[in-house]
Amino acid sequence: MSTLAPSAAVATPHAPLTHATEVRLHRPGDATALQVERRPLPAPGPGEVQIRHRAIGVNFVDIYHRTGLYALPSLPATLGVEGVGEIVALGAGAAEQYGLALGQRVAYAGPPAGSYASARNFPAARAVPLPDGVSDASAAGAMLRGITAHMLFAHVRPLRPGDTVLVHAAAGGLGLVLTQWAKALGATVIGTVGSAAKAELAAAHGLDHAILYKDEDFVAAVKELTDGQGVHYAIDGIGGATLARTLEAVRPYGMAASIGQVAGDIGLVDPALLGPARSIALSRPGVFRFMTDLARYREGAAATLARLAAGLKVEVGGTLPLEQAAEAHRRLEAGETSGSLLLIP
Known part of the structure; x- marks a missing residue:
């Protein structure tokens, strides 16, 4: 199992970030098509939160996106559809409409892609608050799979x-x-x-x-x-x-x-x-079609958290630094993994 820290709050200042490390795709290809880039990160817009990632789930759909089997809306793009992190900045309405707060741990799954990043801006409506009893590793390894x-x-x-x-x-x-x-x-x-x-x-x-x-x-x-x-x-x-x-x-x-x-x-x-x-x-x-309906998405996320609370075990078969996303894809495609595979910024 993972040695990632459990649900305790992170003792770091909550301030908007200006840059993020991202794993980008400029054109479809094999794992070598993934490029690590340092990019500017704007302040979150209305209805968004800025999340500093603590764990990122790796899924087969990421490989489908990389190869072009499932086309992303546009390229270049940052891959990844699952992540866990803490909120470091709030866009207008994020606190009032969705009850989110600075320093809160949240998880998410599904589009828009972009979780292969040290931090990102994300729709507040799709950020799911995590209870203290759910670890970063469990949430990052279970959210997309649980909704499925x-x-x-x-x-x-x-x-x-x-x-x-x-x-x-x-x-x-x-x-x-x-x-x-x-x-x-x-x-x-x-x-x-x-x-x-x-x-x-x-x-x-x-x-x-x-x-x-x-x-x-x-x-x-x-x-x-x-x-x-x-x-x-x-x-x-x-x-x-x-x-x-x-x-x-x-x-x-x-x-x-x-x-x-x-x-x-x-x-x-x-x-x-x-x-x-x-x-x-x-x-x-x-x-992904199931999750386009916000009510279904939140229903599936709630069901996943309920299963985790009831004892659902999340087997983390391996963790790699974010910068080694290409190696994570290679291992997943080769069938060398069991359980969930996570990237750690």
Whole structure:
């Protein structure tokens, strides 16, 4: 777990910053396209707060932004969609409308991108105050993943006690959160992992059954574990050819949610893969689309903080200095990480 300081207030003066170190992208490319730059930082505008970051979450969507798979609004741009920090300056209305204060710890997830920075200005409406019991590391590793879990299990397909769920990459940062969240809702969770060590890690976070996908056919293993029926709900962040196989692991009238494409584009999906013989549903939900609605965003953030308060464990698999964001991307793409990966300014 991380050795980052817990929730105690930072003993530093609260004054607007004039410059920030940022990790910028000028054109799509591999990890070497990331450039560390020192840039001016203006005072926060109306409805904004200026946040000095203490921990920054690294997510696969950052890689999608870097490669151009998911286009950013414009380039050059600062990457990153998740961060935790303290408020060092308030724009007009931030205190009155949103109850925020200097020195307050806040977290956030989602657009606008720009968290790969020592400090930034951010919409006050999307800055979520952190309670004292939630550490910087836990919040930075859980906010985006928690909102994703809430979206999947409360909105895409409400999870019911007794359901069986398949989670791919169960030892990853999102996989560990999904596993614990589903277990808390009364589900049985089957997860695919890449090694025995990752299976042990996932089991320590509540996974009921681990499938080493490199050694066995995960569809056959799922069928065996479910008496030939398949799972009620499958979460597939792998994409590529894996999605078609994931559909085979879903029982009639169940659902698969495609939430990523680490292994490549899912391409066109033939409706015949869904039914009528199989009679299953396929959803392609996007957490960024979910968070465009401010009420849903704050609902998901509140649900995440509630889960953390109830004991959700955030496994921090590694921390790197902000300036080594390119190395963080390399490790994530190579599958060398488990749990959450954080950048520290």
